[in-house]
Structure formats: structure tokens, C-alpha cells
Amino acid sequence: MSRWLAWIPLAALVALGLLFGLYALNRNPQIQPQALVGKPVPTVSLPTLAEGQPVSLREMASEGPMIVNFFASWCAPCEIEHPVLMGLKGQPVRVVGIAYKDAPQNSQAFLDRLGDPYAEVLVDRDGRAGVEFGVTGVPETYVVGRDGMILAKHTGPLTEADARRLAAQAR
Secondary structure, three states: OHHHHHOHHHHHHHHHHHHHHHHHHOOOOOOOOOOOOOOEOOOOEEEEOOOOOEEEHHHHHHOOOEEEEEEOOOOHHHHHHHHHHHHHOOOOOEEEEEEEOOOHHHHHHHHHHHOOOOOEEEEEOOOHHHHHHOOOOOOEEEEEOOOOEEEEEEEOOOOHHHHHHHHHHHO
16 A cells, blocks of 8 residues: 555656646647737836937827837847848838837847837836736737727737738738
8 A cells, every 4th residue: 555655646747747748739839818909008108218208108109000019139039020120110100119128228239230120219127018018028019000009919020921911000
């Protein structure tokens, strides 16, 4: 009887491993929650990178549709998507960058090195705006309509096709 009891922890560990393994095999990591799509943009005001003056995202949305891109200088996928964002600079869509959990001087150095595709760059030093948006990691991109509603969300680096799709939704 005591020999049988010694195997219980091992059997429980194997059962948990199988449970988590089967869950992981049946879960698609490309599916991201779209919790804020169809809801108003969060009421947050963030300082600009250039002057440090607070700007309300809702007020910015009232000026016309925009693409909001969360990025960081420490984010390798952000460097991968950066040329795609530079391609949007000449398009008739306003792209707003939010430097997520990044020091302003690092964000500025990142933009100086790679180019600045943004109409405005805001700073979310403590990540508060990221929490309000439900950011799961950078880069993450949102389309916000003139009425302040979030129309779409994209998680991960943008491809050319993703950028065209989001720009079309922002018009």
C-alpha cells in the first residue's frame, strides 16, 4: 500500500503535464482578444514626446480617424514593422505613436535612427494607457474612427497587407 502512495505525486504531475500540453496544442496563438473593438477609445491624456504637453486621445480622434501604434525602442518586432509604418507616412491616414514603457530619450533615439513615421508621438512611460487599451505586448496597433470608436486591433508587427487593411479602415 505504501508503494502505491509514492506514485501518486508522479501520476498527478504527468496528468497536469498532459492537461497543459493538450491545451497548448489546441490553442491558436494568433487569435488575440479584440476586447476594445467597437468600444470608445479610453479617456487617457499622454504627454507628447516633443514638448511634454498632455494630449487627449479622444480629442485627437475628433480631428479625424487615426491609427494608434504602441511601440518601444527596446522592442525588436517594432524595428521589423518600422519600414511598414514609414510607408504609411505619405498616405492620407494619420498615424499616432505611443512610446510604451520607454524612456523618452530612448524613444527619440529610436525615431532618429529609423525615421519618424508618426504625425504625433505620445509617451506612456508607466504603461497606464497600455493597460487602458488592453495592450498585451508591443507592437500593437489600433484603428480609431472619427467618433472615437476603436474599429480594429492588430497584435504583432504589421506587414504591408496589414497596413493597407488598417489604413482602409481608418478612412
